Amino acid sequence: MNRVTASSFLRIALASALSFSWTAHGFAQSASSGTEQQQQSTAEWPRSFESPAGATITLHQPQVTEWTGFSKLTALIASEYSPKGGSDPAYGVIEVTADTAADREADEVTLSNIEVANINFSTLGREQLADTSLEIGKLLPTAPITVSLTRLTASLDNYEQLQDAKGFGADAPAIFVSEKPAILLQTNGKPTTAPVKGADGLEFVVNTNWDLLATGDPATYYLRIENSWVSAARIEGPWTAVSELPAIFGKLPDDDNWKEARAAIPPQASKDGVPVVYYSDKPAELVVIDGQPQLQPVENTDLQWVANANSDLFFDSANNTWYFLASGRWFSATDLKGPWAFASENLPDDFRNIPDGQPYSIVRASVPGTSESEEARLQASIPTTARVSRTGVSVDVTYFGDPKFERITGTDMAYAVNTNFTVIRVGGKYFVLYNGVWFVGDTPTGPFAVADTVPDDIYSIPPSSPVYNVTYVRVYETTPEYVVYGYTSGYLWAFLAWGTLIYGTGWYYPPYWVYRPGYPPIYRPWRVTYGSGTYYLPGRGTFTAHYGRAYGPYGGIAAGGIYNQNTGAYIRGGRAWGPYNNAGFVSVRGPAGNRYWVADVNGNIYKSWDRGVTTTNRWSRDNVKTNAQNRWQKRDTSAISDARKNDLIANRDGNVFRKENGEWKQHEKGQWKSIRSRETGTNRTQRVEELRQSLDRQRASRDRGIQRVESRRQVERGGRSELQRPTTRRFQRRR
Template structure:
């Protein structure tokens, strides 16, 4: 398994992720455009040919989105005329703008795909873990360890990566983690990582919790009334690797074509139709082929949704789902099972156009959000401080030109969503 790009910084830094080239969308009644496919507030002033990035309450500017970024001495007057709605509330709170004397901006680490950032407060400070050959870095919010005379280890999204030395290439380490990791004290500052150490009780507990299905009794008529799919233009389908099935690529919905039928998984309920546009009827018998969809497919998560029972007399159907539907998967490793965040695959987003307006539909991220397991909540939480106010681009932003709607939201994921 390939690691994501992993950046290291010993000074204040932030990770700017843009999935591919910037996707610019217009703002109603404004001369400015905003970058849809990123984890930060970035606006583009065409007249000046400049980007403006908001980090906290500090504005930075650059001619190229990849940088270099510098402190903005001024910002476009058009920012003051942004719409008065929740989308731009965070931005308008940072106005008016006047840089303060001596203000220092963070280093901007740029990536055109999901990445991770380890920020140390100065050079790494290693603290010995008693009874082991391990030390942990106590001046970073990331989970970083060093084996005596050996490699440096980094845990993110439930997966371990290692490098001979910080600054050198990382490799996957999930199948050959040193035994000393099992001896990390449960009540110590790094006790949470035990849930990601194969063979520990904590890892087993996390797997068991994530494997417990949640059942819901669904009113068939009400569910069918809400079932709908919005495509960007005519429905477009792509092959699902290793199968005879295809999936709809130009929609935010999970639609799968199999054997002349179309199957929609919406809110953990299955629907079926003779056409890609519906009408949709609750599906009471999901084809077995759908459960062979591989993790390399962006619609893999639907394999964690099942139909348990249906009662025609009551007009209800019982559906169930487990943690995989919301992004937490059980990974079988050589030393035991662990709960990880995401499949480990990167699914490039769909970017299309509706006239002069972009349509942007991202898929679930494995990386790019500093996902860590919280043993007290039994779920994964995503980072925000250096990753942006929306935590990650892939889970946080969407734009639909057909409806004119755009949204962002930071979030926390439990075993069954956030």
């Protein structure tokens, strides 16, 4: 078959199957068609097209069999071809390959350079096959297409096992469990104060996730909880309600840093009374249960779900043990008061049997061995890439005083500690990673140029180092004009470990302080694993965290007061963090307009650049001329019986299968026959059973793909998804 014409045929198939937008004008199923496209993406199978000569091509959902290096994709397409006036269709399998580039934020994968690797219509003779090739070839010329990343990854069957990284911390954090309204007051190390500008005698605690101020001698602490305040002589408590604040609070600056605090003056009485205040000077987790645990049985397991908790908490009646999920890790205890121990490596098998469609089903994505966990791991391993102009981007690195470096344990490298930039010294060179782009210079202050190579030593940095995430950003291609960079989700602190996807390294990195006589100390926090109620959200394919009453108004422990070296002032609530709205903090751009999001790893970091950086999908599409017209007409398939919808599956041998009355059958010599193995002897029954199981898995994968796409759309529209937690009320403030 002619490769150009076959490639054109493939575009119809892949586009129909995987929810896409096409760059060529005139094609009816563009992603820009809104509701129509959404309906088409979840339509039933198969889908048929009529050629200008009257031939009918019926396409069944493609099966992605390989994705080598997440840059080269291979797929099988089961197809039916009927010439004009023909009766029985010819069944065949087409194997195709394509180059790919993924954009997780847009949920897109761009496919280009599509070629046919093999075509097998076993019932057609040589002349018939040639005629078929000509008919199929009367389509649009070559052009890239985009497909849904969510649906693609969900539909992969038997994908090669991805390897876990090693060296992550497995120690349990402090886990507090309360059956009364409670909050978690955290400081990142010993509580440290700085003066409030313009309010002599009033100080704020820099390294906390709450509005926590102190005044008097000896000092009294004042903690804002929404519109109420509580006070204590010691940060550990006990805390009591405050009906009137000291007069010095009236001098809080009238700016965004203290907007919420000023709005809570004078204090208002809390409707729920004073909550329990738990304190920790390291990242911790808080489980709030609304009274006694309400245990809801999990069908066909010994598990019970705590339905009235603000977090994922289960009880296993088989071993009288509690299980708590935080940051993709499981912890267990025989008593809710603890002690808690790491449990991801010995999680009971019943967790894999948790059913779909329940409020607690979201945890399946964090259970090793489930399809949801494998999909999460697969998505986390797909690189987001961009083409970076060698002359179009730059970085200016500033320090708190003279540059200071600390050695990376186990290596000869060192990293800068007194800056908000990631600077690594390798030999006599200084490498800067900023918003997904590597730069290199001869001095710690530059000037820096776009790096077209990165030393292999950098990729030996262990997870015990706070700059470990740099090992997930690589150079993919270089030319005299540009460099192609890419990162996987480890750059934003989501890692493959213990058979699932986790958030954070599990190591605690103490913050770096710069003390200056007569000036407030400078606080430089590192990324933390715990302290934010972080959980995986399958509907978006990302980790996120809950905010509000339990974990403080600023999210997590590392989001308290951050010093902005560009303005010389503290930024309350982490407003200086985040290169791209909801993409997690990687560097500092200043306080204007950036919203802190503690753990979302789904955004595209490269979109934070104003110029000089082109995302992969965009440059692939921009380089294509799209002036052709589609000359195929889509046919109505509503009359096709339900028994034939969404069931045609192909394999590499050119065989086509479908399910009839609950039994898988294979098309042979114009007839559908019960599947069989060509082998004889004792292996025959085993091979047939393995084939049945494989076909069942592939059909289940197709159904998951459709479900995941629809779930993602619901999340993006702001609605509920069955893959989300059971409404955000579990994380909202009490009213």
